[in-house]
Amino acid sequence: MGSLGRIWVLSGATFTQLVRMKTFYFLLIFCGLVALAGSLNIMAYNAEQQMKLVKDVSLGAMSLFASIFGIVATAMLIPRDMEDRTLYTILAKPVPRVEYLIGKLLGVLMVIAVSLAAMHIFFSVVLYARQEMLLADDMAMMAERADLSEEDVQNYAERVREQGVTWNLVNATGAIFMKSCVVTASAMVISTVATTSLFTIIVSILVFFIGHVQALARTYWVDVEGGGVVAKLFSALVALVFPDYQLFNVIDGVVSGEWIPFGAMLKLAGLTAFYVGIYTVVAYLVFAEKEL
Amino acid sequence: MVEVETTVGAAVPAVRIEKLVKDFSVPFRREKLRAVGGISLEMAAGEVYGLIGPNGSGKSTTMKVLLGLIAATSGRTEIFGVSSGKVSSRREVGYLPENPYFYKHLSGAETLRFYGRLCGLRGRELKARIGELLELVSLEDAADRRLGGYSKGMLQRIGLAQALIQEPRLVVLDEPTAGVDPAGSRKIRDLVLEMKGRGISVILCSHLLEQVQEVCDRVGIIHRGQLVKEGALEDLINIEEQTDIVLENAPPELLEEIRAKVDGSGARLVRMGHPRTTLERLFLRETGGEEGRERGGE
Numbered sequence: 001m002g003s004l005g006r007i008w009v010l011s012g013a014t015f016t017q018l019v020r021m022k023t024f025y026f027l028l029i030f031c032g033l034v035a036l037a038g039s040l041n042i043m044a045y046n047a048e049q050q051m052k053l054v055k056d057v058s059l060g061a062m063s064l065f066a067s068i069f070g071i072v073a074t075a076m077l078i079p080r081d082m083e084d085r086t087l088y089t090i091l092a093k094p095v096p097r098v099e100y101l102i103g104k105l106l107g108v109l110m111v112i113a114v115s116l117a118a119m120h121i122f123f124s125v126v127l128y129a130r131q132e133m134l135l136a137d138d139m140a141m142m143a144e145r146a147d148l149s150e151e152d153v154q155n156y157a158e159r160v161r162e163q164g165v166t167w168n169l170v171n172a173t174g175a176i177f178m179k180s181c182v183v184t185a186s187a188m189v190i191s192t193v194a195t196t197s198l199f200t201i202i203v204s205i206l207v208f209f210i211g212h213v214q215a216l217a218r219t220y221w222v223d224v225e226g227g228g229v230v231a232k233l234f235s236a237l238v239a240l241v242f243p244d245y246q247l248f249n250v251i252d253g254v255v256s257g258e259w260i261p262f263g264a265m266l267k268l269a270g271l272t273a274f275y276v277g278i279y280t281v282v283a284y285l286v287f288a289e290k291e292l
Numbered sequence: 293m294v295e296v297e298t299t300v301g302a303a304v305p306a307v308r309i310e311k312l313v314k315d316f317s318v319p320f321r322r323e324k325l326r327a328v329g330g331i332s333l334e335m336a337a338g339e340v341y342g343l344i345g346p347n348g349s350g351k352s353t354t355m356k357v358l359l360g361l362i363a364a365t366s367g368r369t370e371i372f373g374v375s376s377g378k379v380s381s382r383r384e385v386g387y388l389p390e391n392p393y394f395y396k397h398l399s400g401a402e403t404l405r406f407y408g409r410l411c412g413l414r415g416r417e418l419k420a421r422i423g424e425l426l427e428l429v430s431l432e433d434a435a436d437r438r439l440g441g442y443s444k445g446m447l448q449r450i451g452l453a454q455a456l457i458q459e460p461r462l463v464v465l466d467e468p469t470a471g472v473d474p475a476g477s478r479k480i481r482d483l484v485l486e487m488k489g490r491g492i493s494v495i496l497c498s499h500l501l502e503q504v505q506e507v508c509d510r511v512g513i514i515h516r517g518q519l520v521k522e523g524a525l526e527d528l529i530n531i532e533e534q535t536d537i538v539l540e541n542a543p544p545e546l547l548e549e550i551r552a553k554v555d556g557s558g559a560r561l562v563r564m565g566h567p568r569t570t571l572e573r574l575f576l577r578e579t580g581g582e583e584g585r586e587r588g589g590e
Binding site: 006086089 | 316356359360361362363379380382383385386387388389390391392393394395397398406407409410411412451454455458464
């Protein structure tokens with residue numbers, strides 16, 4: 001059997017393990033949250049604002065879930081395999097260490113992908129239902145107003161629908177998934193160095209936060225402080241080690257109705273491949289030399 | 293039954309360890325800790341080799357190097373002529389670590405399927421192999437139960453089954469009976485004997501010297517990272533100048549006659565009395581043996 005077959009077996013086992021750990025229970029919480037956001041009827045908000053609220057809550061929850069899950073699941077799986085000696089029995093079979101790492105990474109990403117897909121579908125259904133309900137109410141009221149033309153009413157309906165279920169939401173979910181890939185890969189690197197799950201979780205969360213502020217810090221060092229050679233080299237090193245997670249933050253734009261161009265999505269995909277590739281190579285180099 | 297190829301094994305030893313040294317770094321200290329200090333040994337194919345020694349003597353470290361789980365500081369280890377550093381050397385090996393924990397969320401059959409698929413087994417071949425191994429370790433009734441509900445003895449047996457999944461020519465067992473009750477321990481010993489009967493080479497690291505004595509052809513004693521004694525079991529434990537004679541239903545007059553003859557021959561009678569059973573045999577007799585006790589779970 002080739003490498004791909006073994007990686008598939010390992011990722012499948014990881015997927016099953018996470019599913020049987022009842023990780024999908026989170027989806028119930030998510031559904032409750034989105035249903036609540038979808039049922040809130042804030043009088044001060046117009047239809048567009050109410051739909052933005054549903055999108056904001058849903059995409060925010062999806063992003064938070066994907067990142068936290070990526071860190072926690074990765075932190076739990078590899079160090080636990082080492083602690084329980086399950087790793088010995090796997091690596092005592094003809095399984096190269098790099099295949100083990102890739103299998104684990106893919107297993108976690110498969111769970112995140114399935115979860116995000118399920119959340120996306122549920123949230124789209126709620127958003128669509130909310131959109132149609134609000135439109136029906138507003139159009140009924142507008143029909144009674146003599147100062148509004150048919151064109152005004154249609155323009156309004158179009159504006160509301162732009163805030164509803166569009167392909168832009170798929171882009172947003174895709175960006176969330178790509179960010180979670182990078183977060184998970186970074187947690188995998190840390191878990192190969194760490195000996196406990198707790199250490200991995202703490203350091204991964206730290207890296208996660210650094211990734212969110214590194215662009216700001218680089219701007220300060222290079223632009224505000226003058227940007228000497230040392231500062232530029234240091235900022236380049238920081239950018240290489242810590243991904244700029246702000247680049248993946250498309251939620252605010254999507255919530256406000258901004259369209260994410262295809263080129264931007266391609267750029268994000270390239271960035272994701274770059275960081276996941278780099279992190280996988282680093283994780284392998286560390287793990288290959290690790291004394292088990 | 294597994295047919296073991298002996299054509300290769302006849303020429304190439306199952307295991308060859310040459311001048312193996314393993315040092316571990318100690319955090320915040322310059323000097324290293326030497327766990328294994330120059331061990332050399334060779335094990336023929338089809339042999340059952342007992343590696344015994346106190347805790348921390350270097351048994352497990354030697355086995356980990358042999359399995360490629362850790363790298364040697366110096367020296368060389370080979371499995372059927374292939375360097376342990378190569379992944380391909382693990383095609384012929386099954387390993388049961390000390391106190392193993394497998395994935396609790398998988399059932400016994402799923403566990404074997406997972407390891408079998410990692411070894412490239414598929415379809416009917418894998419299914420048949422799983423059935424055969426579950427029968428071998430007497431876990432057919434618990435095949436669909438998750439490992440979280442297995443007893444220690446059952447876990448060791450499913451561990452043994454996963455070690456055998458790809459029909460390896462060498463099986464490494466590290467303290468296979470640690471924490472297992474006498475009935476389970478006896479079952480595992482019987483399985484080792486079964487492997488021996490199939491021609492599988494076995495390395496058995498154990499503290500239970502009686503068990504090693506019962507199943508091993510050759511024994512190596514490790515102490516402080518050194519192989520202090522090594523050889524065929526019979527050669528090591530035989531007391532050449534003494535002879536055992538065990539009689540059944542011998543009348544007292546015969547015993548007196550023997551005693552008198554011994555006294556007159558110049559030999560010395562070291563001991564005469566009733567032989568004793570072992571505590572293990574007594575326990576098994578009183579508790580009704582191991583059969584069926586764990587089959588349906590404990």
